[in-house]
Amino acid sequence: MMVDIEIEIDGKVVHGYPGESLISIADRQGIDIPRFCYHKKLSVAANCRMCLVDIEGNPTPQPACSTLSSAGMKVHTNNEKAKTAQKAVMEFLLINHPLDCPICDQGGECELQDVAMEYGSDISRFTEGKRIVDDKGIGALIQTDMTRCIHCTRCVRFGAEVAGIVEMGATGRGEDLKIEPFLSEGIQSELSGNMIDVCPVGALTSKPFRYEVRSWQMNSIQTIARHDLVGSNIFTQTHKNKVKRVVARDNESINETWISDRDRFSYQGLNSENRVLIPKIKVKGEWKDASWSDALDFATNGIKKNAKEGSQFGTLASKNATLEELFLLQKFTRGLGSDNLDYRLDTSNPFNAKVLESNISLTELETIDHALIVNSYLRLEQPMINHRIRKATLNGASVSTINAKAFNFNYRISQSVLTSPQNTVATLSGVLKALLDKSSQTLPGYLNSVTIDQTHIDIANALSNAKHPVVVLGEHVNGNKCSDQVAQLVANIAKASEAKTLNASLTGNAHSAERVNFKPDNGKNALQILSSDLTAFILFDIYPNFDCIESKNAIEHLSRDDAFVVVMNSFDDESVLSFANVILPIASFYETSGTHINVDNIAQSYSASVKSAGESKPGWKVIKVLADLLNLEGFDFTDSSQIADEALSLSPSFSEIEVPISNSEMPNVATVWQYTPYASDVVVRHASSLQQTRIGQMSEASVCKATAKLLKLSEGDLYNGIPVNINESVAEGCVFVHTHLPRQLGVI
Amino acid sequence: MISDQAKKEIDIWVAKYPEGRQSSAVMQALTIVQKENGGSLTNELKQAVADYLEMPTISVEEVATFYENYNHKPVGKHVIRFCHNISCMLNGSDELISYLEEKLDVKTGEISKDRLVSVKRVECLGACVGAPMCQIGDQYYENLTKKRIDEILDGLK
Ligand code: SF4
Ligand code: FES
Ligand code: FES
Numbered sequence: 001m002m003v004d005i006e007i008e009i010d011g012k013v014v015h016g017y018p019g020e021s022l023i024s025i026a027d028r029q030g031i032d033i034p035r036f037c038y039h040k041k042l043s044v045a046a047n048c049r050m051c052l053v054d055i056e057g058n059p060t061p062q063p064a065c066s067t068l069s070s071a072g073m074k075v076h077t078n079n080e081k082a083k084t085a086q087k088a089v090m091e092f093l094l095i096n097h098p099l100d101c102p103i104c105d106q107g108g109e110c111e112l113q114d115v116a117m118e119y120g121s122d123i124s125r126f127t128e129g130k131r132i133v134d135d136k137g138i139g140a141l142i143q144t145d146m147t148r149c150i151h152c153t154r155c156v157r158f159g160a161e162v163a164g165i166v167e168m169g170a171t172g173r174g175e176d177l178k179i180e181p182f183l184s185e186g187i188q189s190e191l192s193g194n195m196i197d198v199c200p201v202g203a204l205t206s207k208p209f210r211y212e213v214r215s216w217q218m219n220s221i222q223t224i225a226r227h228d229l230v231g232s233n234i235f236t237q238t239h240k241n242k243v244k245r246v247v248a249r250d251n252e253s254i255n256e257t258w259i260s261d262r263d264r265f266s267y268q269g270l271n272s273e274n275r276v277l278i279p280k281i282k283v284k285g286e287w288k289d290a291s292w293s294d295a296l297d298f299a300t301n302g303i304k305k306n307a308k309e310g311s312q313f314g315t316l317a318s319k320n321a322t323l324e325e326l327f328l329l330q331k332f333t334r335g336l337g338s339d340n341l342d343y344r345l346d347t348s349n350p351f352n353a354k355v356l357e358s359n360i361s362l363t364e365l366e367t368i369d370h371a372l373i374v375n376s377y378l379r380l381e382q383p384m385i386n387h388r389i390r391k392a393t394l395n396g397a398s399v400s401t402i403n404a405k406a407f408n409f410n411y412r413i414s415q416s417v418l419t420s421p422q423n424t425v426a427t428l429s430g431v432l433k434a435l436l437d438k439s440s441q442t443l444p445g446y447l448n449s450v451t452i453d454q455t456h457i458d459i460a461n462a463l464s465n466a467k468h469p470v471v472v473l474g475e476h477v478n479g480n481k482c483s484d485q486v487a488q489l490v491a492n493i494a495k496a497s498e499a500k501t502l503n504a505s506l507t508g509n510a511h512s513a514e515r516v517n518f519k520p521d522n523g524k525n526a527l528q529i530l531s532s533d534l535t536a537f538i539l540f541d542i543y544p545n546f547d548c549i550e551s552k553n554a555i556e557h558l559s560r561d562d563a564f565v566v567v568m569n570s571f572d573d574e575s576v577l578s579f580a581n582v583i584l585p586i587a588s589f590y591e592t593s594g595t596h597i598n599v600d601n602i603a604q605s606y607s608a609s610v611k612s613a614g615e616s617k618p619g620w621k622v623i624k625v626l627a628d629l630l631n632l633e634g635f636d637f638t639d640s641s642q643i644a645d646e647a648l649s650l651s652p653s654f655s656e657i658e659v660p661i662s663n664s665e666m667p668n669v670a671t672v673w674q675y676t677p678y679a680s681d682v683v684v685r686h687a688s689s690l691q692q693t694r695i696g697q698m699s700e701a702s703v704c705k706a707t708a709k710l711l712k713l714s715e716g717d718l719y720n721g722i723p724v725n726i727n728e729s730v731a732e733g734c735v736f737v738h739t740h741l742p743r744q745l746g747v748i
Numbered sequence: 749m750i751s752d753q754a755k756k757e758i759d760i761w762v763a764k765y766p767e768g769r770q771s772s773a774v775m776q777a778l779t780i781v782q783k784e785n786g787g788s789l790t791n792e793l794k795q796a797v798a799d800y801l802e803m804p805t806i807s808v809e810e811v812a813t814f815y816e817n818y819n820h821k822p823v824g825k826h827v828i829r830f831c832h833n834i835s836c837m838l839n840g841s842d843e844l845i846s847y848l849e850e851k852l853d854v855k856t857g858e859i860s861k862d863r864l865v866s867v868k869r870v871e872c873l874g875a876c877v878g879a880p881m882c883q884i885g886d887q888y889y890e891n892l893t894k895k896r897i898d899e900i901l902d903g904l905k
Pocket of ligand 3 (some may be wrong): 764799831832833835836837838872873874875877881
């Protein structure tokens with residue numbers, strides 16, 4: 001229990017915790033103290049001196065950010081002494097500042113500008129030359145104008161403390177001090193854009209936004225980012241019906257004050273040339289533009305003709321669709337008498353979602369003392385979840401991994417077990433056996449023949465010695481034929497070690513899809529839909545080249561003469577044109593209202609930030625009209641919030657199933673195919689600046705020497721179109737592909 | 749990049765700090781590799797030091813650019829580190845530095861044509877009593893005059 005203490009600020013009695021800084025108490029009370037280097041989420045540097053306040057009994061003014069409160073303190077933030085000190089600091093800070101506000105993107109939202117308005121003098125006494133700093137450039141996302149830098153070191157501390165990759169630093173000394181990275185090869189962090197938000201001046205601004213529009217000309221709309229399991233809170237800032245910029249919105253329990261670069265810069269995709277803007281129909285093999293009513297008739301007639309029975313019809317939807325879209329689509333599909341529907345397009349065995357639930361909240365993740373990460377490069381897959389785990393490691397938590405490759409995490413990994421997909425079941429069984437052995441529990445039959453080695457014991461020890469462990473399962477499991485067994489073993493390990501679990505294998509809005517049961521009860525799942533003799537399909541925002549695990553087969557299958565394919569897409573795509581019969585343009589991110597359910601099962605609804613592009617319409621409206629044209633019942637919605645209400649009245653269901661563990665037939669060499677985080681969905685794939693970053697450019701098939709020999713690969717060869725890199729950080733018996741290129745290049 | 753001999757020397761320093769604090773030896777490590785590299789550092793060397801001490805490269809760069817002991821461009825066999833701080837300045841260091849530059853036909857920060865000497869301006873070396881002064885190698889030369897400079901230069905080989 002914290003005891004509070006009483007102090008006085010500007011004659012007002014206020015409460016604080018012992019050891020709390022004056023600035024933090026003042027902030028809570030809404031008392032304004034000017035500051036530059038202080039940031040509530042970063043360590044205290046106390047180097048700008050802007051926050052000087054007068055404390056009674058102290059001969060000199062003290063910085064409010066580094067002075068801790070003690071009972072009875074009397075603080076003045078705006079008496080003569082404080083004001084004089086603040087004015088003097090302001091004058092010093094402006095000595096070298098270029099004061100180029102009219103051409104600075106930060107103008108109008110600049111902390112320096114604001115504070116200078118209040119504390120600065122309108123006449124400069126400085127007649128000497130000003131300092132000018134050469135800009136090295138730090139990559140495609142952040143524009144640097146370092147002459148404007150006031151050396152607050154917020155960006156440096158952000159890198160060291162939050163991003164966990166120390167990239168910016170203060171080089172030189174005195175007048176030559178510069179804030180810069182070591183080499184100008186580009187910032188690598190997946191959270192780098194937050195440096196733009198923390199920079200109090202215009203030294204670091206958004207590069208894609210440069211010179212676009214002045215900040216006060218834009219509308220800010222509260223919305224939700226849809227790329228991952230977190231649903232970070234953001235503002236879309238719009239001008240003339242275009243999203244011009246995305247910035248973070250505070251939500252302590254979800255994304256704190258940070259957002260990932262993916263969430264920040266993906267909006268660029270919306271303005272790409274490659275949008276579908278008008279409905280199109282294919283007549284005798286030729287694509288023709290069509291009116292909405294013709295296209296809708298064409299679609300419904302085709303469905304009626306080709307799917308005489310419901311069972312001949314199948315629906316596939318993107319994991320990034322909104323709750324409303326998913327709900328209506330499943331209602332539509334089931335209304336047609338079909339149970340063939342799925343959103344799990346990148347899984348070769350779609351049961352992992354069913355077996356493993358997520359039962360730890362984002363904030364709780366910070367309190368764990370051990371995390372076992374299985375099949376995941378969590379840092380790039382779920383940046384904000386990874387950030388919480390990193391925070392736990394700063395408090396002493398340890399992390400172990402069972403992965404096909406040793407990845408570059410932004411915290412120390414105490415045990416890293418390299419395991420190919422084929423061996424994952426065996427490795428996890430070993431860990432489970434070691435755990436059960438430790439507590440002398442009886443072993444289930446399938447563990448009898450399992451041999452355990454020291455690495456299994458180490459991981460088991462780490463889990464059982466921890467008080468609050470968590471086991472995280474990530475994306476790489478999706479390509480594994482035994483993914484259900486892997487998920488089952490993860491669940492069993494968690495049970496045996498009383499660990500919480502986090503299933504990050506299905507991302508985007510997967511929790512919405514699960515909530516509305518967007519998957520077959522008895523019908524066909526994604527792989528089956530794309531390989532059996534269905535004759536009519538709806539594909540909702542799907543681009544098989546990238547999205548489907550067996551993309552080549554999928555495209556061939558959909559291209560059959562007897563298949564009628566209705567596509568609702570927001571982006572154009574060659575391969576979709578090859579198999580679709582009608583394309584209905586739908587609204588993309590930020591163009592439609594909707595709901596995202598995150599990993600904590602929190603449903604966050606948002607309204608549209610801009611009108612949808614061209615003639616495209618929000619997906620839920622298109623589905624509703626299709627349903628009406630087919631005379632389906634229960635689609636009397638006039639507003640998407642009515643749909644959300646009905647969808648959310650379904651309670652989250654998690655029906656545990658028990659997957660038997662067995663020795664399954666596995667290939668000698670397996671491929672793990674992971675997209676860069678900037679190729680994870682269609683919007684971000686079109687975001688050009690993200691594609692130019694080092695993360696976005698990644699394209700590499702890593703393989704160890706032994707496996708390379710087996711596959712007769714040498715360095716630089718192409719493996720399914722991806723350049724081979726031979727190194728020993730990959731488990732034997734597998735090729736780890738990390739790329740932004742489509743899967744269609746080969747059948748994986 | 750870093751020779752085995754240099755690594756051995758660095759390890760002596762690393763051993764003086766608690767475990768996991770090997771980065772504290774960064775200044776000595778830079779000094780050692782700089783000496784081995786003929787008196788200056790390169791980006792590759794700083795990278796190598798960072799890797800060896802398991803610290804971010806930018807942190808090495810911060811140290812290397814903060815202190816004047818480190819050179820970031822190739823230097824002559826002898827580096828004349830001329831103090832130009834307050835005491836030395838008041839006692840005429842500026843004029844002596846100009847004299848030196850003229851005589852050697854080099855600018856501060858450059859190497860003489862015969863690659864024998866380079867001149868560098870540094871901050872107070874703590875020998876203000878003997879201002880103006882300079883340092884060559886491990887040796888301080890105090891109470892400098894033009895004549896004294898001529899003698900010193902003649903002695904450099
Ligand atoms: S670039 Fe911005 S955040 Fe970084 S030190 Fe300079 S003013 Fe501060
Ligand atoms: S905010 Fe207190 S010194 Fe910078
Ligand atoms: S000022 Fe030159 S040695 Fe001190």
